[in-house]
Amino acid sequence: MTIADTLAIPRSATHRLLADLKDEGYIRQEFDGGAYRLTAKIVALGFSHLASAGVTTRIQPLLDRLADRTGELVTLAVIHEEKLIRVAKAQGARRGLLYNPDEGAEVYLAATSNGHAWLSCLEEDEVLQLVARQGVKRDGYGPNAPRTMRALLSFVETARELGYAKIFETYEPGTSAIAVAAFSERSKRPIGTISVAGPVIRMTSAAMDYILPALRETAAAIAEAGAGLPIFAEPVH
Known part of the structure; x- marks a missing residue:
């Protein structure tokens, strides 16, 4: 998996992390096994960080x-x-x-x-x-x-x-x-x-x-x- 290889962490840990992000609404999948995509919620998180900074x-x-x-x-x-x-x-x-x-x-x-x-x-x-x-x-x-x-x-x-x-x-x-x-x-x-x-x-x-x-x-x-x-x-x- 590209994400696991890029972050240099085990694939099992990557799956758990992605599942948590999906449950929280920060990423989504069009279908099971499909590519992960960022949602507007993570963009809003970035704007909140810039505002607080x-x-x-x-x-x-x-x-x-x-x-x-x-x-x-x-x-x-x-x-x-x-x-x-x-x-x-x-x-x-x-x-x-x-x-x-x-x-x-x-x-x-x-x-x-x-x-x-x-x-x-x-x-x-x-x-x-x-x-x-x-x-x-x-x-x-x-x-x-x-x-x-x-x-x-x-x-x-x-x-x-x-x-x-x-x-x-x-x-x-x-x-x-x-x-x-x-x-x-x-x-x-x-x-x-x-x-x-x-x-x-x-x-x-x-x-x-x-x-x-x-x-x-x-x-x-x-x-x-x-x-x-x-x-x-x-x-x-």
């Missing part, structure tokens, strides 16, 4: 404000166990082309502005270790996505020199994005990243330059508002 009341309004100012998609990701995890977003586009990708929770570091923004804050050895776990030769990304470590390091070095990351058609064809890191006020280490993304026809380099001050302002505000929140737990070194 202060994201809904303290962080989301800041994302909403930036989305309204830019008219584009704003995404917040946080660093968790040497991974970059998307935790919240806000859509600012109200008409015309609407960019709202179906993304997983974990950020793909090699091809995203959030990924480049975080990597630009790290030493090269750490960059190589983190990216090696995910790889840089995945299919399904934009035509400008780096396919080698050397190409990726060029992106990262540019972001390091600028103090922010810009990408054009690396994550998806026809899209571009800009991102900055948010830093802990106490340790000055990165605790997450925030990006603004949209269609390349609107998100030009000049448009990104115009957005940058508001993006940096929001990152600083998030770091201040998020001080002490559990989702911004700082990495241990």
Whole structure:
């Protein structure tokens, strides 16, 4: 069973766990022996966690404000166990082309502005270790996505020199994005990243330059508002 193998626990224990989750309404099966699917109840559990962690009341309004100012998609990701995890977003586009990708929770570091923004804050050895776990030769990304470590390091070095990351058609064809890191006020280490993304026809380099001050302002505000929140737990070194 895939679940048992992924979690590295006995299949008997996996069956008992799945049965309990099914009884509680967190998962369902279309028929006996069929695939397990998450229900809306577990989604609600996630929203409850974000609310209790202060994201809904303290962080989301800041994302909403930036989305309204830019008219584009704003995404917040946080660093968790040497991974970059998307935790919240806000859509600012109200008409015309609407960019709202179906993304997983974990950020793909090699091809995203959030990924480049975080990597630009790290030493090269750490960059190589983190990216090696995910790889840089995945299919399904934009035509400008780096396919080698050397190409990726060029992106990262540019972001390091600028103090922010810009990408054009690396994550998806026809899209571009800009991102900055948010830093802990106490340790000055990165605790997450925030990006603004949209269609390349609107998100030009000049448009990104115009957005940058508001993006940096929001990152600083998030770091201040998020001080002490559990989702911004700082990495241990």
